Amino acid sequence: MKKGLLIFFLFAISITVTAQQNLGKDHSKSNITCKTCHVCDVPTKDDPCLVPCPREKMKTVYESPDKTVDVVSLEELSKKYLPVIFSHRVHAQMSVMSGGCGTCHHYNTSGPIQSCKNCHQTYRNRDDISKPDLEAAYHRQCITCHREWSHGTNCNSCHSPKMDKKGFQKEEAKKKVMGKVHPALIEPDKIVFETKYEKGKMVTFFHDDHTKKFKIECTSCHKNETCLKCHDVNKASIEKSKIVKAQKSLDEHHKKCFSCHKEDKCGSCHLNKSAEPFEHGKKTGWALNKFHVNLSCAKCHGSKMPYTKLDNKCSSCHKAWNNETFKHSITGLGLDETHSQLNCEDCHAENNYTVKPVCSNCHENYSFPKQKPGKLVGRK
Amino acid sequence: MSGKSRRDFLKTSAVIGAGVAGLSTSTVKAAPKNILSEDRMGVLVDSTVCVGCRNCEWACKEAHDLPAGDLQSYEERSVFKDKRRPGTKALTVVNEYSSGKNSNLPVDVKVQCMHCDHPACVSACIVGAFSKEENGSVIWDTDKCIGCRYCMAACPFQVPAFEYDKAINPLIMKCDFCFNRTKEGKLPACVNICPVEALTYGPRTELVKIARERIKRNPEKFVDHIFGEHEVGGTAWMYLSGKDFVELDFPQLGTNPAPGVSESIQHGIFAYFVPPVSLYALLGGIMWITKHRKELDEEEKS
Structure with missing residues (x-):
């Protein structure tokens, strides 16, 4: 009986040890089976398909931006300045089109989100100089993007000096930012690209159609946008429809279109004038009724491109x-x-x-x- | 006359001088008598991280008792219109370059003394005012300096500056790697203030390893070259860049230590005791002539 208990305890301890093992970078080589954590056969970085059980409550980098922490107060280093009230959710929402949570939460495991100070030390004069200190880590994340659209490195855009505001109430300051969401995006109706293709210089891209009619997710094209795509202190507003000179390489430009328009001929996009928007009735002779018009193309035509006539x-x-x-x-x-x-x-x-x-x-x-x-x- | 042409003039005159002496100017291996410690310190400047806030410029002036002004005034970015050089009023400056690629972010590069491992200034200094210290700094003794400006002519990076505007006691000025701060265990002022830690202070050998690791981890971001690792025999300050170093106004230098050139000229001039021998020969000649005249005079009198 005693022996049995002892074996049970040893077993229990060994399980706990395995569970707490720090798996680290090359964890595929560790001696636990993949299926302990991953559901699918080939987990990828983008879709690690982790087992759901205790992870439901765990905050990982794969969390939806809308569900993340609303406001974070950065105050570990506040000697000279007041805590920086950081609108985390709004930034998370913006990150969807520019690299995702991993842009800031780099070197994160598929496990719980690590806070910056877990890795970055709080003082500069230190032994481990392989990674920046906490102050630099914060600044690198913020300034690198902020200076892109602000064209400056103004400290006061994030910091208020301590002596400026006596009786600063952190909670009050937090409340001001709380609940903020990113405003609806201004989308262009259409973009006309001026290309170098001799037989048809103009390519009209009906942005509205792609997002609203064809229900294509923004992130399927806009994955690694810079902030400057939307934000710039010098930019008055984003034009509703514009003519853009195609500057990217042939490959870069066609890549996104070709993911759907596989077998189209050059002439179906390259015209000598701005094209008419797509209308189901005109093009196919079968106008969509009020119910069908709301469906994504794939709902009827299937996901296989190009679409066939039904x-x-x-x-x-x-x-x-x-x-x-x-x-x-x-x-x-x-x-x-x-x-x-x-x-x-x-x-x-x-x-x-x-x-x-x-x-x-x-x-x-x-x-x-x-x-x-x-x-x-x-x-x- | 601009600084550069002055330097060129000095260099040319030195070469002519050597030529006149009829001696070869072949590269002589530099033999620094100064210390080159194994654990000398250095700074790794990652220009892909630098945001061009110019806080380092302000901190440098503060640390060296130069008029610095208000830190906020350094947010002004119109200064980037011209490419600036470190001088007597600012021992370090940040210049901004267009990144060229698709990115809208400019490239910012801090310029200051590179603190060579085999410094040409140390070698060129005729009064031995310059020295390479154990911690990697190249510093100079103002009391010994006679203002000959040989260091300026010798420097491959054209860093030492001279207070031409001062009539009384003009000094040579350059980055001293915050020698007074580092000997107290503090970080150099610029490294200390950099908000993004684009400047990493540490043992040079470790910095080279870190730099290599950064390039390896991000080969698309960086040019596969650590400027200063081997240039002019290695420098304490080293740079990483995402753009060709030549486009960022870094001089194209070989891996031979710079003193090789200046020393060969100087050693050429002073080799085989030519100056003292000729001086004594001249003096001896004058003595002989005057003595001979005296003897003639005395003979005439008697």
Whole structure:
């Protein structure tokens, strides 16, 4: 019995030790199986697919920016200045398009977020000079971006000297910043690129269409933007539609487009004039109704590019619809008891739902709603 | 006359002087009599980190009792319009360059004395006022200095400056690696104030390792070269850059210690006791002539 207990304790201790092991950089070589932490077979840096259990409560670099800490007070080094009230959430939201949380929270493991002072020492005259001290670590993160749009290194844009404000209330200052979210982004309607392609110099990119109509996530194109893309003290406002000279390399420019427009010919984008925006009705002859217009393209066309033409039978997509499951009132016409008994094709001949059935197809030729249609005269 | 052409003039005259003496100016291996300690200190300047705040300029002036003004006034960025050089009023300056690439961020480079391992100024100084200290600093003794400005002509980085505007007791001025601060265990003033730690102070050997590691970890960010690791035999101040060093106005120098050049000239002039021998020969000649005349005079009288 005692022996059994002892073995159990030893076992328990060994588990705790394994769990607390510092896995470090080359943890793939450690003697625990990958599946202890990762769910999938090939975990990547972007998607480490970690086991959910205790991690739900753990703050990692993979947390959604909207759920992160709202305001952080940086005060470890406040000798000369008051604590810096840092609007963490707004910055996290902005980071989505420029490298993500990892831009600041570098060298983070997939485990809990490390605070800067865990690695960076608080004084400069130190033995380990391989990484900057805390002051430099903070400044490098802030100034490197801030000077890009402010074109300066003004201390006072973040710091207030201590002697300026006596009776500084940290909590009050925090409250002022709390709850701030990044304002809605101003998107251009379209951007016309002037290219060097002789046969068609103008490429019109309908930004609005891509984001609103095609429901493409901003981050699928904007991954590593600089702050300057939106922010600049010298920039008055972002123009709604503009002409831009294509300056990037051929590869860089086409890469983003080609991820969807794979088999398009040059001429489908390169024109000699600014192009018309995409309209489903014009281009395909099948205008989208108010329900379809809100769907992402992939919802109907599938994720495979380029999109293929679909047939316009409702039933090719809406396979599960019948007179019981389809809410007819959605079309603007609620079916009464008599009509709801009917089969769909009783009114919609040959399952063609694109043609609106008229009462006179079945009833005496009275026009609704002035007069109720008369008795049933026949069905086509 | 600009500083550079003056230097050129001095250099040319020295070469002509050597030529006149009829002696070769072939490179002589520099033999610094000064200390080159194994654990001498240095500074690694990472120009990819520098933000051009110019706080170092202010701190340097404060530490050297030069008129510094208000720290806030250093936020003014119009000074970057011209490329500045360290001088008697500022022992270090930061210059700004366009990064060239797609980035909108400029490249800022701090300039000051490089504190060579084999300093040409030490070698050129005819009164031995200059010395390479154990901690890596190249400093000079103002009391010994006679203001000959040979150090200025010798320096491959054109750093030492002379107070031309002072009529009485003009001094040679340059970065002294904050010798007075470091001997008390403090950091050099510029290193201490740098908000982003673009300047790292530490043992030179360790700094080289750190620099190599940074390049290795981020090969796209850096040019694969540590300026000062081997230039003119190595310098205490070393630089990392994301842009070609030539474009940042760094001089193109070989790996031979600079004193090789200046010493060969000086040693050439002073070799084989030519000056003392000719001086004594001249004096002896004059003596002989005067003595001969005296004898003739006396003969005539008698």
